[in-house]
Amino acid sequence: MSRRLPLGEGETSRTACARGLLRAGVVERTGEVLSAPVLAQRVGWAAGLVSGMAAEVLAAHWNAADVDALASGEDADGRALPSNAWMALRRLGWSVTPPQGVRVNDRMVRMAQEQAGRTLRSVKWRADLTAGILKTWPADPGRRTPQEWEAVRGAVPGGQHLPSSVISSRTRQIAAFVRSHGRLPADVFELEATPRMAQVLPLSACDGQQATLARADDPGRTLLRLQLPTRPDPRSYQDWTWVACPITLPPTIPPCALLHLPTLRVHEDRVRADLAYTHAVPKARRTGHTIALGVDWGLNTLLSAGAVRLHDDGKITAVGAGGMFRAAGVLAKQHRLRREFEHLHAKTDYYQRLIGDTDGHSLTGKHAVLTEEIRHLSNRRSNLNDALARAAARWTVDEAITAGATVIYVEDLRSMEARNMGRTLNTRLSQQIRGQIVQRMRHLAAEAGIAVVTVPARGTSRHCPRCLTPLAPPQGPRPTHDAGLEMGPLPPPGLRLARRPRHRSVATHRHTRPDPPSQDGHRPRQRHPGHPLGG
Secondary structure (H helix, E strand, C coil), rough: CCCCCCCCCCCEEEEEEEEECCEEEECCCCCEECCHHHHHHHHHHHHHHHHHHHHHHHHCCCCHHHHHHHHHCCCCCCCCCCHHHHHHHHCCCCCCCCCCCCCHHHHHHHHHHHHHHHHHHHHHEEEHHHHHHCCCCCCCCCCCCCCCHHHHHHHHHHHHHHCCHHHHHHHHHHHHHHHCCCCCCCCHHCCCCCCCCCCCEEHHEEEEECEECCCCCCCEEEEEEEECCCCCCCCCCCHEEEEEEEECCCCCCCCCCCCCCCCEEEEECEEEEEEEEEEEEEECCCCCCCCEEEECCCCCEEEEEEEEEECCCEEEEEEEEEEEEEEEHHHHHHHHHHHHHHHHHHHHHHHHHCCCCCCCCHHHHHHHHHHHHHHHHHHHHHHHHHHHHHHHHHHHHHHHHHHCCCCCEEECCCCCCCCCCCHHHHHHHHHCHHHHHHHHHHHHHHHHCCCCEEECCCCCCCCCCCCCEEECCCCCCCCCCCCCCECCCCCCCHCCCCCCEEECCCECCCCCCCCCCCCCCCCCCCCCCCCCCCC
C-alpha cells in the first residue's frame, strides 16, 4: 500500500481518526481463535509492559533541563532532532530497559519511548505558562489589576491571544500550592506530580516486524497483524506470537482512504482501536468568500445560525430566515445528571470522613458502591456531552452546506467566566461544551472545504440584530435588577421583535419591563406569596 495519497487540483490531504473494535483474533502459528476477553488480556499484558517502561523514562527525565533539551529541537552536536519522539529520545541518549527477566523486542521499546516523548514534549507549554505566571505573581491572586494582566500576558509565550480563563485556572492551582506549602513552587515540575502513563499500544511507532495493517477485499474491513505475548512476563521470544485481528471499519472512513497503524487500548474487556486515516478533501479558501454562516451561542437555544451574502457593491443581505439548534431535553438531562453527581460526591466525602483510617468500617462497602456509581455517572455525562457536541456540530455544518456558505463565523467564548449571575446560571454557563462543539465543527467543516473562523466576543451584543442600531443602557438605577443584564429602549413598531435584552452575549428573551422591587432578578416571572400583583 502506498504511503502517499494522490491529490487532485484544489484538494488537500486531511488526517482524521475513527474508532474500531477488535472482536476476536486468530493465532497464526496454531490457528487458535482468541475470544474478545482473551484478546483483551493479551493486549493488556503488552500495554502494561509498554506503560511500565514509559513511566520509567518519564520519571527519570521529569525536570526542566531535560524538557528544555527535548523542546529545543537539537541534540548535543547541534543536529536537528527527528520528528518521531522515540528517535529523538534515542538521539539524546535516553534509553530504556525492560524489567528484569522479561524479553521484549526493540519495537516494544520504541512504543515506550514514543509515549514518554510525547508526554515530555507536551509539558513544555505548561512549563512556560507556569514560569510566566510565577515571574509576574500578583499581589492579590483572586483579582489582577489591568497592569498585572498586561505583565503576565507579556511574560507568557503567546499571551496576547491566550484566553484569560487559562491564566486564571493556572493561578488558582498555584494559589492552592501556596496555601498548602506556604511558598511559591519553583516550576511546574514541583507543582505537578509525574503523570501516570496510560496502558495503550501506540503502534504508529512500529514497523512491519511488530504490526502490519492491510485492507481486505471488502472495503469496509481491514486486517491487523501484531505480535502479542502469551504470558504477562515473557521470558523468551517463544512467548510472543503473531495474532491476526479483523477490524470492521466505520462508515465514516472513505474506501480510498490511506490507513495508518492504530493505537490499541483495553476498555471493559474489549480492545478498541483508534484508527487514523488520511483522505483527500476540498481545500478551504482563506479569502474570496461571498456567502457566510454566522453562529451565536445561547443559553436555552444552544446555537442560532444565519447566512448572509456579500454583493459586489459591498451590500450584505440575509439568506433565508436562519435557524436555531434547540436541545432542551438533552440539557435538562445534563443538569439532572450534574445534580446527581454533586449529591453522590457530597455523600461519598461524608462517608470518607466517617471512615477515616479505620479498617473494616461498616461504611466501607457503601463507600465502594458509591464510588463505582460515580464512575458510571461520569461516563454517562461524558457520553452525553460527546453526543450533544457531535449533533450541534453536524447541524451547523449542514446549515452551511445548505446555504452554500464557504466560511463559518463562530463567537469565541473561551475566556468567558460566569460571575455574579446566581449559582444556577453560573453553573449552566460554565458547563456548556462550547470547546468540544467548535472542535468537532472544524473537523466536519474540513471534509466539505468550509473554513471555520472564530471572532472576538467583545461588542457582538451591542447592536440590534436587524438594524445594527447600538442598544443604549437602561436609564436610571435599578438596584434589584441583575447586574449583567443590558436592555435598550423600546424600538419602533416595525422592529418590535428585533431588540431584546442581551445577557453578556447570551440572549435571555426576558421582557423589557422593570422588575418589581421584591421580585427575584433571576426569575422575573415569579413573585412571592402575598405580592400586590398576584402570584
